[in-house]
Amino acid sequence: MFPWQKQKTEAIEKRENRKISKNLKDNIAYLEEQYSYGLNYDFESKSVHGPTGKYHLLFYSTTVNTQQLSNHIVSPLLEVKKDIPINQILSVPSITPIKNMGEAEKGLNEGSVIIFKEGLAEGFEAKIQDFKHRAVEKAENEKTVKGPKESFTESLPTNVSMFRKKIPSKDLIVENINVGMRPAMPVTLIYERDLVNDEVLENIKQRIKNITVDNIRNVEILEQFIEERPSSLFPSMLYTERPDNASNFVSDGYIAIIMDNSSSCLIAPITIWSFFHSPEDRYLRWAFANFSRLIRAIAYFITLFVSASYVAVTNYHSQLMPIDLLLAIASSRERVPLPIAFEILLMEVAFELIREAGVRIPSPLGPTIGIVGALILGQAAVEANLVSPIVVIIVALSGLSSFAAANYSINHTLRISRFLFIAAASVYGLLSLLGAILLWVAYVVSISSFGVSYFSPATPSTKSTHDTFFRKILKNERWRPGFLNPKDWDKY
């Protein structure tokens, strides 16, 4: 498009296609210059004089497994007596021949060891990377009492291995698509070949391929590049850190997206119900799971509507209240200077402050939040006649309920919607509140995630497990989610 861009690409291509020379010194000099040997303190360039010839190793000392390097590469090279090809000498699991400098650079960048031999116009890449990452730990954000405890970690091979462990099948496809330029990072799609809907898969692949940004390092960023409505309140992908949850989705025909450097994965396409479901709902027995669903359903309604209903009823429909409650509210409000709508907003904002501060605060200072939140904002505010006690109860209730959401992705949706409803209720009472709810629901029903209706299987109704508000007994769940149109609908 632009002349300078063309020059740049040409230069890069020329460099990448540079052939590996028979002259060892040339190769080394070229790569040492490219990798600023001497300046980069962890870039190593070592020559090995074995009985059969002169070898040279290039690698980053911080990304390779040094034990494997000495035991499986250097020692065999020093010990071998016959002149046989390098890939037959070395006992590392993955060793591939390379033809040009582009491949050599790619290998170096990925943490491999590049081996050249004097007089040979080809090199070898030995993959003995050892990138540091956390061990597999317990899930922190999606806790369950019953069920597996492990969570994803920031390493692609580890995460894929967790998928493979859960779905040991040749139909489980782990496909890479490169995204970005500086450098290109692989995005890994995980799906079941015999279940996934090809249209949805193609849609997601196309969206990933269409990304034209220099780099994307993790799924959290990737999510925002491939979603359909970036400014919407409703997320169109599920973000989960539990491999068991992710594989449950994959074995229903959904697609999981993972990347190196992310300790979570994305599930697409998604419906609104999945945000309200916890993996524990399936691990618990039918009655227990549905009881917990019921409690959560109540919590959603409380967090969305309790403050708004309070504002509407007290301001516009005081005849709806039992007289004891009415007089109690009226007497506690007698010395409060603010109108009810502002009183509620003040406390809601205060609660959001506590929440935001609680996430950011360094853990040694953590207990401060409790003291500030409980004492100052609760009790002292009431004693100072800034707010009435019932408002503290209502806001605490709605704040607490918002955290009963099974998935963090929907938590913000609920909390922001709550403010919309409070504003609506303060305008025209229950009438405008109902209007706002109507518009809100109409919007949720109208949107879709990668071509799948957001509210299905409730509407449009399809064959599925009918796992919406409540779930059935597992034996009676005959169909896979029909709204995905998987290749095989029948679970039996």
Next chain:
Amino acid sequence: MRQFILILSLLQLAMILSGCYDRKELEEQAYVITIAVDKTDRDNIFRFTFEIANPEVGSSATTPSTNEPAQEMISVLGTDFLSATSTANSSVAKEITLEQVRVVIVSEKLARSKEFIHLMQSAPSTVDLKLNAQLVISKEKAEEFVRHNSPNLESRPHKYFQYMLDRARETGVIPDAPLVRFFQITEGDADLFVAPYASTVKKPKDSYGDEDSYKAGEIDFHGGNVTQFMGSAVFKEGQMIDSLTGEETRYIHMMDPTFPQQVILSTFVDPLEPEYNIAARVQLDKVKVKIDYKKNQTSTIDVYITTHLNIFAIPSTEDYMKSQKKRKILYDSIQKEILKNGEKLVKKTQEEYKAEPFYWSLHIRKKFLSIKDYEQADWSNKIYPNAHVRLHVKVASLEFGKTLRQSDIGRVRD
């Protein structure tokens, strides 16, 4: 397009701003709990007494109680509920609202006058006044009634009336009389409307009768609050014509299928030792009314009353529990007593009032094809007063509380 959006947003603004018109902050309103209405010496001008609850008294357990009284009473002249409210507001700082009115008390003098129906006509059009407020007729001036009424235990007025009316209705000695029922019956123009009768002036009857053959004010008790709810006031065509005792009111409950079926407490004569009474809790099945309408002839009305009795006091210590023969006697005697009292009440309504307070007109309406036919047949003037009313009382079951046998007085005394 831009203009369209502009107009839309202006409309939006109009909606938002008009919202503020209706908005009332809770603490800026004064909640009236009771309205008492009295006749004045001028026609169609009434004295309204508003009893306003003080929200600060008794509503919070932690805040120190104020020295303010639990209620404020203000009395003004007016022609209807709304205009009286605005007059009263000239002295009450907060905006007076009638949304929470629980009881409308009307003095007997006003209820018996022709003006009463004019006063009541303004009630449904008063938006704030909810029509499920109870209508209560006070024997003395309603203002006096409200001022004398000073319950010691339920200092908050709304609690007192709520408990009092609920309790009295449970025992069946006063009827349930929401304002809306007054309008239904008065406009139906076929039945009698009954409202609770109350008084704060004691004029005890000399003789001790049954515990419920009193009217308000006649019960002799000491201590406590002076207010008594007992019996009912009878309205014909929107005007009070008579008052009934608690016992008669109880029989109205038994025979009126529209009243919620409740458990009422009552006493019956002990058939074997008539100087003693038997106390029982009477549970009523829904009463069935069948009307055999014959044009220009005597119609027959069959009323089926089924009761379940739970007897819990037999002071005579007669052993009804063990002896089947005695139990049979008890069954018959109770049936007879209910029948006798019921028939007495029906006779009174047929001869004295020439209309019935049981809302039986509901059962004859379906016999006519058009409203015109029904009105021509004239239930209240022609059919009912001449009808042959047959009561069928059935005691379906007897239970004897927790004891299995009566103590043998002879052996105890021995």
